[in-house]
Amino acid sequence: MTRQYRQHILTRAIFASLLATTVVMPAVAQTVQEERKPADARDASTLDAVIVTVERREQDLQKYAGTAQAISADDARALGINNELRNIQALVPGMSMANQEGNLEIFIRGVGSSNNTELGDPGAAPHINGAYIPRPRGLGGMFYDIERVEINKGPQGTLRGRNALAGTLNIITARPDLDAFGGYVQVEAGNRDHRGGEFALNFPLGGWAALRVAGYKVEKDSPFENAGRAQELDPAGIQDDRGARVSFLYQPDEKLSVFAMADMGKEGGTGYPGANVYTAARAGYMPDDVDLRKVIYRGAQGALDSTNWGAQASVSYDFGPVVLEYNTSYRDVDFRQTNAQSEGILWPGRNIEPLSDSNPGGIDYDNYSTQYWMTKSQSQVHELRLSSHDDTRLRWTTGLFHFDEDQEVGYFSLADKGRWYSGTEFTMPEVNGRSSAVFADGTFDVNDRLRVKGGLRYTKEEKSRYGIGGNWALGLPGTPADDAPEGWPGEFATRLGTPGFAPAFMYRPNFDVTGLTSPAEMARFLLQGILSHGRNDTILEQIGGVANGGDFGCVDRVDIGGEYLNCPYQDWVQVNGIPAQQFGRSKFNFTDWRVGFEYDLSADNLLYGLVSSGHKAGGFNDTFDPEEIPETFKPESIIAYELGSKNSFGLFDRTSTFNVSAFYYDYRDQVFQDLAVIATNPSTGEATGFALVNRNVGKSAVYGVEAESVLRLPYSFILNLNALWLDSEIKQGTVADVRSQNWGVGGATSLIDLSGNELPLASKLTFNMRLQHSMELPFGTLDWQVLASYRSAFYLTQYNNRDVEFIRKDQDTGAVIHDRTEDAASAGFPDRQRGETMLNAGIGLTTLDGRWRFEAWGNNLLDNDVSQKALVGSGINVRFLNDPRSYGLRVRYQF
Structure with a gap:
């Protein structure tokens, strides 16, 4: 276009x-x-x-x-x-x-x-x-x-x-009520063995203060099904969540207001689910043709243990001409998850029987390759604001802002039965982010109808990180047996992650890998990354002696290749790789602004225009050479133009509204993933290793028109209408196509020009219609509402179903050359979600005294499966789905 x-x-x-x-x-x-x-x-x-x-x-x-x-x-x-x-x-x-x-x-x-x-x-x-x-x-x-x-x-x-x-x-959140004691108790039940409860209690304290206590608990079965033979594994997605909150409000007069809140949430269950559609697509089945919730689980049991708590306070005092306000908050996140692993989704004809000599196409259920996640974050926000009153001709606010976050992060993707590659570890004991800003914003009444507005904010951002990151690699070559099948790998595998295994993460005694080059030092460092060994793990037997200055231990077991390999190891056995030192620091500053106007065409008709800017913090990438400074990427930025109107009007002797706006975004310095060379052949200079990095290589444009209307109709009907037409286009951005990543040539990929593609998750048309109605009955008030929400087709990634160009290495010259081109679906990477209509509904009855309420509700009643995100890489096309059809009953007692 x-x-x-x-x-x-x-x-x-x-x-x-x-x-x-x-x-x-x-x-x-x-x-x-x-x-x-x-x-x-x-x-x-x-x-x-x-x-x-x-x-x-x-x-x-x-x-x-x-x-x-x-x-x-x-x-x-x-x-x-x-x-x-x-x-x-x-x-x-x-x-x-x-x-x-x-x-x-x-x-x-x-x-x-x-x-x-x-x-x-x-x-x-x-x-x-x-x-x-x-x-x-x-x-x-x-x-x-x-x-x-x-x-x-x-x-x-x-x-x-x-x-x-x-x-x-x-x-x-609901704030404490200074005047009356009250609260509610609520219980609910639904499909997927959904059980939940919620309560709140409000305690007034003498008319000038109040306390509110609230809490909830919910349990729900998974929306996914274990379609494999390892039925002892529960699917991902089982919920076991609870939380509590205490709020306090103190208002002794009209000048002083103090609000404080503390909350805590706990999430358990089997972790967040995804569905890998790669192998199904390679077999010719598109995501729309199969049940994405039937997953073939194997190996480790998915588990989630997450605690999230925080406290915040806001104090404001009206000095007369101005109001001074101080806001502060603290949040603590402790998130730990073991991913539920699978062999993808089930499709017609898929062989789900256990792997064996007689069934070479089956599933290896004794494979514990998985990912372990740990995120610990402590963050605090401070803001001091000074503002005018709303009844002045110039309404303004100005202030200072400061944000500080400290993180400890662990990620371990392990490859059970790996040969030469046993996993990837990123453990960061020190990650810090800071942001400070000064800002001012105001609106000035030019006359009774026209107002102009403007704002300015200057921000400084800083990030830093120290830790380790990279691959675990072992080469354990044995002697092939006489009856070894042709092409059978000549190395023993390493068992890692079997039941009982736990990564060390922050319990590592050392995060300094500087100068660790000897086999003993490297072996010792790998073993220090394991808090406890699994019952069938072999790594301790294989390299434990090396860590103590001895020899490799040759383990000859069938499950690691021993049926076709023999001990002893060959003389080139080695610990081939350990994580590299990770360090980094970035500093950026930028200025955001906005200017606009408001014009009252009448008391019920507002016309406005606005031009504003926004930024998202930049940062830096991983490094694999301690002598290199990590590559940084700048903050992304948007300049947005918007023109709109808001209108109230009479309809059937009732007041309704219609609002519309048109907008344009100039999106610059957009970050896309690209490739960086992390290893070269010292004699030839040829690139032999690559890693994904974030780079400012994109520029996009977004256009749209959004409209909304609330129509109050006769007989107590209310109709809410919302619509958005959106057109997005990537204007520039040539990056590595990670779909084509070839580990046989060091992880190199082909390049893809994204120009002309749509932004991910950007439907051209979305439309919502919600109809509400209430009626008075002899025993109470009956109300109901229905929501129909349509969203047109969209792409899940920036690749937009474009063809995949695969590469290979020329056997004669060693050069990386074109191999073949496949369409996205055949290559395993379909990324288009078709348009769907979602239907929600609810009905409720409130008794005459207002104390009891009975409700029935249904969400996604058409039971449409919608992919809301895709994680795409070499051999990976993981979909994260919406919530399937759910329905239930709820009883609420108000007092």
Whole structure:
């Protein structure tokens, strides 16, 4: 599509925004007449104001000059969006949320981040009560006893600041009530053996203070099925979660306000599930053709143990001319997971019988290759704000912000029965990130109708890391037996990770690998990475003697190749590799800004325009040469242009709304994964090893028009409509195609030009329709609502189903050359998710006294499987799915 045509589309979108305002203007006269009605008639026909804090001060959402949504706790609960925060995306056009290994990834209008390492940062910033959350692990465990969830779209560089490139998600918890004792108790049950409960108690303390205590617990079976023969393994996805929260509010007068909160969440079960579709695709079965929830599990049992707790406080004092506010928060994350491993999903004709000589195409269930994760994070945020009152002509706020995070991170991907490669370890005892900023933002009333606004924020970011990272490699060559099959590998395998195994991670006695080159030093370092050995592990027998200055121990067992290999080892046996020293540091500073206007066409019609910028923190990459400085990547940036209108009008003697906006994002310094050379042949200079790195090689453009309407219809019906048309295009970005990575040539890949592709997770069209109704009965109030949410097809990766060019090494020259080209599906990498419609519904009955409420709810009633994220690499195409059909009953007692 040409630039001229795109500009034409944007021009038409802006014109449509202005036209929408003109169309509703005839309704202004009707609204004026409505204002002249008696007060009781007017109250019956107006919409309740939705108060939000998206601009860091309370305001009516309909008066907010921007695109935001507020979802109440009641609406979310009624539609079955409980204990699953990511399901809230069904109510928010343009939002995509996925959970990978406990890390909640949020994309808004195609912008976000999928870098879940210790050096990654969210692209859409999550908050709780306005406090920034740097590691969004366990975020769903905060989704109880809430007031609402606010989603603000577009960069929020001057308002929320840190990493709010795509927008923000803010969970607002229920605050203590100063006036009345009360609370609720709730129990619920549903399919997949869902059992849960929630409560809250509110204690007023003399009219000037109050305390609120809340908690929840939920248990639920997995949405996945173990389709293999190892039925002793529970599938990933079993939930066992609980949490508690204490809030305190102190307001002795109108000047002073003190709010404090402490919360703790605990997640257990079998870990977060994924489904590898690679082998099914290679066999000719596309993800849409098979059941992605039937997984062939083997090896280690998936397990999750995560604790997330925090405390926050906000103190404000009104000095008269200005209000001084101090906000602080502390969060502690301790996340540990053992991944449930599988041989992919089941497809028709798949051989799932155990591997044996008579069944060479079967599954090796005695394979404990898996990944171990450990993330410990302690973060604190401090913010000092000074602001004016809302009744002044110039409303302003200014302040200081500081963020500090310390992490300890461990990741171990082990290869049980590996030959020459036994795993990859990244253990980082010291990871630190800091950010400091100074900001100011204001709105000035030019006259009664026109307001101008502007903001500025200067930020300094710094990151550092120390630890180890790289491969474990052993070469244990034996003597091939006379009856060894042709092509049988000549090395014994190493057993690693069998039951009882645990990585050492932070219990390592040493993280300094400088100068460790002798076989004894290298063997000792590998063994120090194991806290406990598995019952069938062989590594201690194989290299334990070497670590003590002795010889390799030759273990001749059938399960490691002993049926076709014989001892002793050949003389070139070796410890071939240990993790390298990892260090790094990066510093960046940048300035965000915004300018805009608001114009009241009438009391009920607002026209606004805004230009704003946002950044996401940069960082650095891994290094495999202690003499090299790690390669850094700059912060990503967006400049966003938005023009919109918000309108209230009379319809059937009731007040309804229609809002529309058009936007354009200029997305620069976009980070894509590329390859870096990490090893060369010292005699020839030829590259012999590669590693993935993050680089600023991308530039994209995002256009769109978003509209929303709330229509109050006769007979107490309310219809909510939301629609988004989105067009995204990668303008430039040539990177390594990791789908083609060939380990036979050192991990090299072909290159792919991403220009012209769409951004991942960016559907062209999303549309939500929610119909609500309530009626008074002799014994109470009956209400129900139905939500239909359509999302058109989208790509899960930046590759957009493009063909894969595979490479190989020329046997005569040794040069890396083209081998073959395969379409993405045949190569195992289909990455297009077809369009789907999701249907949620809920019905509830509240008794006349308002104390009892009975609800039935259903989520994803059409039971559509939707891939919300894909993890793609050599031989890997893992899908992370939505929640399947769920339904249940709930009883709530309010007192």
